[in-house]
Amino acid sequence: MNAVVSSFARIWAVFLKEAVQMRRDRLTFAMMFGIPIIQLILFGYAINMNPKHLPAALLVEEQTPIVRTLVQSLRTSEYYNFVMQTSDPRETGDLLARGEVAFVVSIPAGFTRQLVRGEHPQILIEADASDPAAASGAVGFAQTILTDALRHDLKGPLRSVAASGQPPFELVVHQMYNPEAKTSYNIVPGLLGVILTMTLVMITSMAMTRESEQGTLENLLAMPVKPFEMMLGKILPYVIVGASQTLVILLAAQILFEVPFIGQPWILLLGVTIFVLANLALGFTFSTVARTQMQAMQLTFFFFLPSILLSGFMFPFRGMPDWAQVIGEALPLTHFLRIVRGVMLKDTSLAQLQDPLIALCIFTAVAVSVAMLRYRRTLD
Amino acid sequence: MSGELAIDVHGLIKRFGKKTAVAGVDIQLPRGEVWGFLGPNGSGKTTTIRMICGLLKVTEGSGQCLGYDIQRDAALIRQQTGYMTQKFSFWSDMTIRENLEFVARLYRLPHLRETVDQTLEKLGLTNRQRQLAGALSGGWKQRLALAAVTMHNPKLLLLDEPTAGVDPQARRDFWDEIHHLSLEGMTVLVSTHYMDEAERCDRIVYLANGHKIVEGTVPDVIDRSGLSTFRGEGKGVRRLAEALKTEPGVDHVAYFGSALHLSGQDPAAIRAALNRHPSDDVVWNEVRPSLEDAFIALSAEAGVDTRVHA
Numbered sequence: 001m002n003a004v005v006s007s008f009a010r011i012w013a014v015f016l017k018e019a020v021q022m023r024r025d026r027l028t029f030a031m032m033f034g035i036p037i038i039q040l041i042l043f044g045y046a047i048n049m050n051p052k053h054l055p056a057a058l059l060v061e062e063q064t065p066i067v068r069t070l071v072q073s074l075r076t077s078e079y080y081n082f083v084m085q086t087s088d089p090r091e092t093g094d095l096l097a098r099g100e101v102a103f104v105v106s107i108p109a110g111f112t113r114q115l116v117r118g119e120h121p122q123i124l125i126e127a128d129a130s131d132p133a134a135a136s137g138a139v140g141f142a143q144t145i146l147t148d149a150l151r152h153d154l155k156g157p158l159r160s161v162a163a164s165g166q167p168p169f170e171l172v173v174h175q176m177y178n179p180e181a182k183t184s185y186n187i188v189p190g191l192l193g194v195i196l197t198m199t200l201v202m203i204t205s206m207a208m209t210r211e212s213e214q215g216t217l218e219n220l221l222a223m224p225v226k227p228f229e230m231m232l233g234k235i236l237p238y239v240i241v242g243a244s245q246t247l248v249i250l251l252a253a254q255i256l257f258e259v260p261f262i263g264q265p266w267i268l269l270l271g272v273t274i275f276v277l278a279n280l281a282l283g284f285t286f287s288t289v290a291r292t293q294m295q296a297m298q299l300t301f302f303f304f305l306p307s308i309l310l311s312g313f314m315f316p317f318r319g320m321p322d323w324a325q326v327i328g329e330a331l332p333l334t335h336f337l338r339i340v341r342g343v344m345l346k347d348t349s350l351a352q353l354q355d356p357l358i359a360l361c362i363f364t365a366v367a368v369s370v371a372m373l374r375y376r377r378t379l380d
Numbered sequence: 381m382s383g384e385l386a387i388d389v390h391g392l393i394k395r396f397g398k399k400t401a402v403a404g405v406d407i408q409l410p411r412g413e414v415w416g417f418l419g420p421n422g423s424g425k426t427t428t429i430r431m432i433c434g435l436l437k438v439t440e441g442s443g444q445c446l447g448y449d450i451q452r453d454a455a456l457i458r459q460q461t462g463y464m465t466q467k468f469s470f471w472s473d474m475t476i477r478e479n480l481e482f483v484a485r486l487y488r489l490p491h492l493r494e495t496v497d498q499t500l501e502k503l504g505l506t507n508r509q510r511q512l513a514g515a516l517s518g519g520w521k522q523r524l525a526l527a528a529v530t531m532h533n534p535k536l537l538l539l540d541e542p543t544a545g546v547d548p549q550a551r552r553d554f555w556d557e558i559h560h561l562s563l564e565g566m567t568v569l570v571s572t573h574y575m576d577e578a579e580r581c582d583r584i585v586y587l588a589n590g591h592k593i594v595e596g597t598v599p600d601v602i603d604r605s606g607l608s609t610f611r612g613e614g615k616g617v618r619r620l621a622e623a624l625k626t627e628p629g630v631d632h633v634a635y636f637g638s639a640l641h642l643s644g645q646d647p648a649a650i651r652a653a654l655n656r657h658p659s660d661d662v663v664w665n666e667v668r669p670s671l672e673d674a675f676i677a678l679s680a681e682a683g684v685d686t687r688v689h690a
Contacts, residue, residue, distance in 0.1 A: 219469035221435055223486050224458045377454075379435050 027290070031298045035305065042309045042324075050137050051319020052078045054102040058085040059092045061109035066153050070123075073149030074105060079138040096176055098352045099338050102128045102318055103138060115168055122170045129175035130345045131186045134316030143171050177345040185260070188253045189344045190313045193336040195249060196242055196272075197279055197307055198300075203241070204283025205296035207234045208375075213292055218379060227375040231368075235280040242276035253344075263343035267350050271339035274360045278332040281367035288374035307333045335359045386411045386536050386567035387432060389443025389450065394427050394436060401427040403590035404441065409569060411535075414562045416581035417571035418675065424590040425571040426466060429538050432569075433463050446535055459487075462529035466540040468521045470528060472514025476505055479513050480528055487532035495531065503527050519550030526554065530561060537561065539570040543577065555580055575671045588679045598671055605674035605681075608647035610654065612640045614662035627653035632676055643673045 023029060058074070060067060074080055083101060086092060095101045106124040114121035125142055127135040147167045154168065178185045211217040220230070253259040282303070290296035308314060310324055311333040317325065328334045335356035342348030342356075350357075387409040394402040402424040409415050417425050430436040432445050434454025442449070448456045470479045480496045489495050500506045503523055508516075513524060522542055530537065539558075543551045555577065562568055570581070578584050579598050586593045586601070594601050612620070617640045624642060625633050629649025634641045644650045647666065654664055669677075 214472070215465070215467045216469050216471055218435065218465045218467075219463075222433055222458060222461075222463040222465075223483070224455060225486055226455075378437055379430060380437050 025292075025295070027295045028298060031302065035302065038302075038305060042306065046310060046320050046324035047315045048319040049133075049315065051134055051316040052137070053081040054079065054134060054138055054316070054318045055083045055100065056080040056103040056105060056138075057092050057095050057101045058082050059087070059089055059104060059106040060085060061087050061089075061107065062111060064112040066112050066115060066150065067107055069149050069153050070107065070146055073145050074142075077141070077145045079141055079145075080105075094352060096126060096128050097342070097346050097348050099128070099342065099348075102131075102134055102316075105142075111169075118168070120166070120168065120170050122172050124172050124174065126174045126176050129178040129181050130341050131312070131316055132175075132178060132181035132183055133186075134319060135175065136181070139173050142173075143167065146171065184257045185345060186341070187313075188249075188257045188259045189340045190337050192246060192249045192253075192272075192340055193275065193311075193333045194308060194313055195245055196276060196336075197333050198304055199245065200238055200242055200276060200279040201283040201286065201303060202297065202300045203238055204235060204280050205286035205290065205300050206293050207284055208287040209290050209293050209296045217376075221377070221379065227372055227377060231281075231284055231371060231375070235277075235284060238280055239273075239276055242272070242280075246272050246276075259344060261344045263345075263347040264350075265343075267348075267353065268340060268343040270350075271336060271343070271353070271357060271360070274357065274364060275332060275336040275339075278360050278364040278367060281364055281371055282332070285367050285371040285374060288371055288376065307331050310334070312337050329359070330363075332360055332363045335363075384410050385444075387443070387445055387569065389432065389441065389445070391441035392428060392431055392438060392443065393440035394424070394431060395439045400590055402431070405587065405590070405592050407432075407443075407569075407585060407592075409567060411567050412562065412565055413582040414558065414568040414570065414580070416578040416584040417569055417587070418573070418578055418584055419571075419587035419593075422589075423587040425587055426540050428587070429463070429540050429569065429571065433457055433461050433538055435463075459532075460535045461538060462532070462534035462536070463538045464525050464529045464540060464542050466544065468525060470513050470521075470525060472512060474513060475510050476500070476513050476516070476524060477509040479524070480531065483528045483531055489532055499527050499531055519546045522546055522550065522554060523557075526557060530566075535565075535567060537566050537568045537570075539568065541571050541573065543572065543574065551577070578671055586675055586678065588675075588682070591682065593675070593678045593682050601678070602669050602671060602674045605669060605677045606645055607643050607669040607673055607677045608645070608650060609641050609643045609667050609669040609673055610647075610650055610664050611636070611667045612642070612654075612662050612664045613638065614659070616659045616661045620657055620659060620662065623657055624653060627656065629653055631680065632673060634673070641667070641670070641673065643669060643677065645677070 058071060060071060071085070075082055080103065084091070092104050096104060104126045106126070108122065108124075111121045111123075123146065125139060127139050129135050146169070150168060175181055208217070211220055250261070254261065283300070286296055286299040286303075290299055306327060310320065310328040311317070311331050312328065313333065317328055317334065320328065338356040339353050342353055385408055387407050390406050392402055392405045393400065405424070405428055407428075417429070419425050427436060431438050432450060434450060434457055438451055442451065444450065445457045446460050450457065471482070474482070477496060477500065480499055481492065484492050484495055497506075500509050505520070505524070513521070516524060526539075526542065543554055546554065551574070558568055558570065559580070570577070572578060583595065583597055584601060585595045594604060596604060617638070621633055621635075621640055624630055629644045629646055630642050630653050631645065632641075632643040634643075642650055642654075
């Protein structure tokens with residue numbers, strides 16, 4: 001009995017010690033409550049497995065009452081958010097390649113005449129199937145939406161057109177960039193970005209923390225090395241790591257998953273380089289903030305969570321609410337995914353990728369500046 | 381003026397928040413001398429050294445180190461200074477050779493391989509150069525650190541308790557090396573808790589609670605304390621200690637093995653106290669005060685309670 005009591009006393013002593021130490025590490029304490037809250041918000045509100053209101057473009061080459069009915073029905077459906085309507089095919093040309101819209105719906109000239117004659121004219125939906133999950137819902141419901149819309153218009157002399165049992169038009173869907181709607185086409189290129197983010201941010205976030213934890217920082221600071229020299233010196237080895245990882249993942253994508261690579265490799269190389277630098281600069285910034293390696297790990301995780309969930313890696317970016325898209329736009333992974341998917345699956349050109357490339361450059365510049373400002377030149 | 385002084389700082393003050401770690405310290409250390417920096421833990425020795433080599437910002441005060449402004453030209457000071465930290469601050473997961481090579485590269489030393497080879501040779505670590513630095517014993521770590529911080533031939537060497545926790549033989553070797561470096565013209569400021577090490581210095585600076593209490597040669601400091609010390613030897617001396625502590629005129633009682641040292645400012649008052657406690661088997665003699673006695677007396681005189689290590 002006595003042994004049990006004293007055992008409990010010792011458990012209590014250890015419990016108190018752990019509680020004191022846990023409370024002392026404020027960042028850890030904040031993370032324990034911060035991460036669950038962020039997860040709740042992101043999973044609960046931001047993520048949408050059946051995305052709606054996806055950006056789309058309309059190419060309508062004639063204006064008739066029937067066409068207007070069809071357009072109206074698409075506009076009122078919750079699946080599409082038409083950001084432009086035009087009658088000029090040149091204007092919709094590279095919207096899909098640039099990723100500005102997920103769909104282009106085309107109603108050709110002469111549609112109404114053919115419809116009235118019962119010739120089953122075509123409506124074309126070009127869907128960006130580089131993310132099959134995003135495209136499937138909207139495409140699946142298009143037929144129903146359009147057929148329902150025409151039921152009211154096809155009356156009187158046109159009743160025979162509607163009564164034939166078949167839809168009076170043919171809906172043609174082009175699954176662009178990924179005709180077989182393979183998920184791996186979307187995931188594997190994305191994984192390149194995810195793996196680079198996770199490993200590089202984590203490794204560099206330890207860079208300065210390890211020195212200060214092991215007491216070697218004082219020695220480093222007493223020697224003649226400038227902050228930017230320290231940062232570059234610490235980052236460059238991991239640029240090589242990043243390059244090796246990229247190579248391995250691209251080879252795996254090709255050999256194991258047979259993901260196509262139809263674009264210009266040098267554009268991807270440019271994107272990867274800037275992306276790697278962005279992540280390393282961010283990790284280095286973390287390492288100037290965190291006081292222990294444990295904190296550095298937590299900061300990394302804190303950054304990694306939204307990167308995975310809000311970048312468009314796992315869930316369609318355009319399917320998220322606006323506030324989540326705003327956060328997503330601030331993450332380097334979001335922009336990198338546009339580049340890597342664009343180059344590999346869509347043969348996107350440099351000009352078409354200038355927005356995400358510039359965004360990555362800005363992110364890198366900001367991260368480097370913050371790191372330099374935060375870098376401790378003294379022990380104060 | 382600064383031509384002859386390696387360190388010339390005035391009124392250095394360092395505050396961390398509300399706490400004042402260094403409260404106005406002046407040091408004028410001539411080139412080529414070896415100065416000891418003494419004082420209890422928390423007295424501001426490390427903070428002062430860090431301010432001198434630019435590792436901490438100066439809250440108030442100014443000064444020069446090797447002719448460079450300590451606030452503005454920290455980078456230049458670093459080039460010509462070797463600073464050995466209190467805690468071993470080389471990379472435990474790198475080999476001895478790798479550590480030395482890293483330092484040699486940072487200072488852009490010519491003939492890297494030869495320089496490192498020579499340093500290893502001098503250290504006697506040539507055979508162990510592939511061992512991890514973390515595997516070295518305390519004494520060897522200190523020697524490696526000293527070798528590493530002197531490899532670039534600095535003009536000034538700042539050593540922060542370099543021999544703490546090191547055995548006597550290693551300490552002696554370490555000091556031989558310091559004097560050797562001094563002969564080559566290096567200026568040395570070394571902080572220590574060991575009185576015997578203080579006696580190896582040209583001059584000593586004693587700090588307590590952020591204040592400079594005294595500066596001078598060892599005999600100087602002892603004389604300046606104005607202290608008289610009596611040494612009692614014999615069987616009954618321990619029994620007398622408690623009673624003597626409370627006697628007026630006896631400021632300090634310390635054991636030295638089986639002997640007892642009584643110190644105070646007025647020798648007549650101590651003699652009177654001894655007469656009030658006669659003992660047949662104890663013999664009292666006046667001796668020269670130790671440096672330690674002198675420091676404690678000087679601290680009390682300056683109104684600094686050295687027992688409070690804030």
